[in-house]
Amino acid sequence: MRSSRHRCLPPVQMKLRQKILLLAVAPLAVAMLGIALAVRFQATALVRHERMLVEAAYLQSKETELRHYVELAQSAIAPMVKSGRTDEATRQAAMDALARLDYGRDGYFFLYDLQGRNLMHPRQPELVGQDLWLLRDPEGALTIQKLVAAAKAGGGSVRYLWKKPSSQQVAPKLGYVVAVPAWNWMLGTGIYLDDVEQTLRQLDARAETDIRETMAWIGVIAAISILLVAASGLALNVSEHREADAKLRQLAQRVVQSQEEERARLSRELHDGISQLLVSVKLVLEAATNRIRLAPTEGASVAPILGMALNRLDSVFNEVRRVARNLRPALLDDLGLYAALQHLAREMQAGSTLTINVTQTGKPRSLADEPATALFRIAQEALTNVERHAHATRVDVTLDFADRATRLTVRDNGTGFDVARMQVDPSRGIGLRNLRERVAALGGSFEILSAPTGTLLTASLPTAPQPFSPETSQS
Structure with a gap:
């Protein structure tokens, strides 16, 4: 199971890299290209304007100089003309x-x-x-x-x-x-003016060289910026990949641990309950067999022993049904989620001081197997946590059938806990993290709000469940 998830990671990684390229590198490259084009346009316009100013100023000065020369020539011939x-x-x-x-x-x-x-x-x-x-x-x-x-x-x-x-x-x-x-x-x-034109051409060539150097610097800066953004994105991608891998390893360990715990629980229940009852039935039946063999004519004395065996077989059947119900309640398949939640509340109230109220709002509808099971397990885990840790006296469970989602809320009046600390502690809150992953796999939302006056757990599943993707679970 773990290896198959690891085989699914590379396509997700490629998607993340493409997003980094499209959402970070590409806009940056386009922005730098736009800046380069704007700088080149402005620089070219500025050079053209400066060239016109220099040429106009130069011609103005030469015109003034020529006028002075002509005035000098006029003064040289003025006596003869006059x-x-x-x-x-x-x-x-x-x-x-x-x-x-x-x-x-x-x-x-x-x-x-x-x-x-x-x-x-x-x-x-x-x-x-x-x-x-x-x-x-x-x-x-x-x-x-x-x-x-x-x-x-x-x-x-x-x-x-x-x-x-x-x-x-x-x-x-x-x-x-x-x-x-x-x-x-x-x-x-x-x-x-050919000397003037040559001087202006030299100015143009120098300006073009300066513009090319500026474009080169912008290109270098753009390349460095793109590399930095890409490197940062890849570093973030690697970090998320490692975090996702750590979550997968932790989830895999939790799955194995849950399987072992479930096996141990079933082993204890089979050994301590069903096995002992079957041994007792076996001993009773052996006793009845021995009595019949020793006194075939005294059949009436065997009847109480067989009755005892039947009673103990009834106990075996009840124990088997209890174990099967804990594995998956039959009411969930027969009567629906609301009836299963009511039965779960009655069972938990029977062995504790909790008062559990189960209510239903909205227009009831049948749920698919996966969302119904997920909501039931969320309620089961939440009520178990309340009973063990919350020191609460009252729990309100509400099943709301909204138009676009089915929402389960569990509210208690207990002492609350630190949600943020619970989420980052790898040794605690594993059950809640598993519930979060289960809801995310069905495209739903999971939220816990806790205060010293109580805790509110909300799980919402869409009416049409969305397909599971690793990116959703990592978010």
Whole structure:
């Protein structure tokens, strides 16, 4: 019996592990994944926002710088413009002065007339004299027209694509232009933005590296957390498994002990009661046989002896019925649980000072064999405990047939006991633990409330008994 229960434990253990995985590890993993996705989304949005701020601030500072350069160039030619002279020599002198102004390898000034013809370009002299009004950049934008429009509007910055002199590659450029209306000129300068783009790409790469490192740390923390939860769950599972195994061993020992106690009781009753009566009957019958053999004609004198033998046989029959009734009362099968409880109360009152009242409430119904036997044994154990330990004078037994359950309550006015201590003490309360296990096996509930003024025991079995599972009994 014990080995069969142990063979049933592994599936239960697997169920517990699956519950641990589903109820603890899986939600934790989902939560950590959600946190990781939220952190990545927020970090990416923050990086994008910071990139926009850095780019805007950088362009703003470069625009201010370019404006200062243009103002410096304007101040360099201002005396010649204000002189009122418009001859070619004066204009050429102004162009030469602007061509000598530069700030770095790719920092220079350029001149166009307001119709788009190039007048001066220190880095690309091949453009001088060309009409570039219809010039388009690789993206199809009319570059010179955009610059002229900004100059006519009072001056401002324009972003466009232009060949970088140092690398001979087309690169994004930020230009700043103003108009010189007196001479029909557009004066401008610019700064190439490929270095800015490279710096921003480096910032993006660094931010992406930081995000990946953060994701890696979150993954490590999630893995450690999942391992800790799984380890805790397995430890709890092992603890419950050991506790269940200990309960099974204790229950098995109790079953063996109960069997031995029942065998010993039956042995005593058979030896002390039935055996002695049968020996007495045997002796009486032998005496009658001897008398008949010695005096065959005196049959009348044998009649009292045979009558004595019949009386003793009646006693044997009564003793056999008593033993059988203790094993399983016939009233439980013939008249039902309520009649069996009444008979049990009468028998216990006959040999004690207890007053036992048995009542029935609700609409009576027939019970299956297992629940009827379980409730009867609970009442029998409870009344036996009251008689032996409670020092009570009155016990009320109530059998309640509710709609969804059959409930048995046993209430006494005894001195009570410590229920919690009784449940943890392995050497005491074995009978009550067996009753609890019996009720749990039928899907019912078992409760004991005890105080110095008395004890209330309640056992409730559902109308449709649920199948037994080891998890229910362990709870």
